[in-house]
Amino acid sequence: MRTDFQNMLVEQDESVVTLTMNRPDVLNATNTLMLEELTEAVEAAADDETIRCVVLTGAGRAFGAGQDLTEFGSTHAGNQPLKVSEHLAKYHRLILGICHMPKPVIAAIQGVATGISLNIALACDIRIAADNARLLEAFARIGLVPDGGGGYTLPRLIGLGRALEMATYRLIKELMYKSLDIDLQASLRLEGQLQEAAYATADHREAVDAFLHKRAVKFTGK
Numbered sequence: 295m296r297t298d299f300q301n302m303l304v305e306q307d308e309s310v311v312t313l314t315m316n317r318p319d320v321l322n323a324t325n326t327l328m329l330e331e332l333t334e335a336v337e338a339a340a341d342d343e344t345i346r347c348v349v350l351t352g353a354g355r356a357f358g359a360g361q362d363l364t365e366f367g368s369t370h371a372g373n374q375p376l377k378v379s380e381h382l383a384k385y386h387r388l389i390l391g392i393c394h395m396p397k398p399v400i401a402a403i404q405g406v407a408t409g410i411s412l413n414i415a416l417a418c419d420i421r422i423a424a425d426n427a428r429l430l431e432a433f434a435r436i437g438l439v440p441d442g443g444g445g446y447t448l449p450r451l452i453g454l455g456r457a458l459e460m461a462t463y464r465l466i467k468e469l470m471y472k473s474l475d476i477d478l479q480a481s482l483r484l485e486g487q488l489q490e491a492a493y494a495t496a497d498h499r500e501a502v503d504a505f506l507h508k509r510a511v512k513f514t515g516k
């Protein structure tokens with residue numbers, strides 16, 4: 295299995311491989327390169343017969359701070375609008391890789407796990423949280439619905455009521471209720487449709503801009 299990643303560490307101890315998201319300066323926020331590397335490592339672990347268990351964790355004081363909002367901000371500021379379906383397909387490949395892994399996948403969570411980082415942990419079979427772990431389904435804070443399968447996994451893990459409490463606004467409610475009656479693939483498709491609408495809102499752009507400029511967000515409901 296390849297180990298020379300830029301944003302990931304890979305360590306194998308006998309039959310257990312530990313994949314460490316390694317951008318501690320930004321709390322392991324997921325940028326495109328890390329997503330590609332993590333996906334490659336997960337898929338390689340699935341096929342590697344010397345590996346019988348996968349541990350997924352983050353370097354430094356956090357598990358992961360979600361999507362890299364600096365990268366998001368430059369995409370929004372550029373001339374090429376984000377192609378939501380292509381963008382989400384990359385996350386879905388990772389989530390399906392974890393969910394279909396033919397051996398146990400354990401998320402070892404220290405510090406913050408938020409947004410897509412939390413939903414990556416939710417796709418794992420087991421989560422082991424340190425005393426300082428903080429799990430935040432923070433998509434609403436940036437005007438998005440939980441993607442990476444969070445609308446499917448979270449209600450199944452903690453119940454619909456608590457999942458809504460962690461995440462609720464209108465599109466999230468739709469995603470979580472409908473996802474109770476459909477399979478993961480169908481839920482990922484629904485998440486893509488709803489996220490397409492959410493990405494187009496002024497509130498989403500405002501929230502990303504507010505984060506980048508370290509100022510309070512002003513939502514307008516648009």
Ligand code: T3D
Binds near residue numbers: 361363364435505
């Ligand atoms: O694309 C898709 O469709 C997938 C969708 C994904 C959406 C999401 O993942 S939604 C969630 C996005 N993430 C967030 O909203 C979290 C943003 N971060 C925070 O709110 C805070 O950083 C934390 C609560 C996580 C931690 O706070 P604190 O005070 O412990 O640390 P900090 O000082 O805020 O962060 C440390 C550094 O990490 C800081 O950089 P600096 O100022 O030292 O240069 C900060 O800017 C950076 N950082 C933290 N989170 C992100 C980030 N940089 C880029 N993207 C981030 N998400």
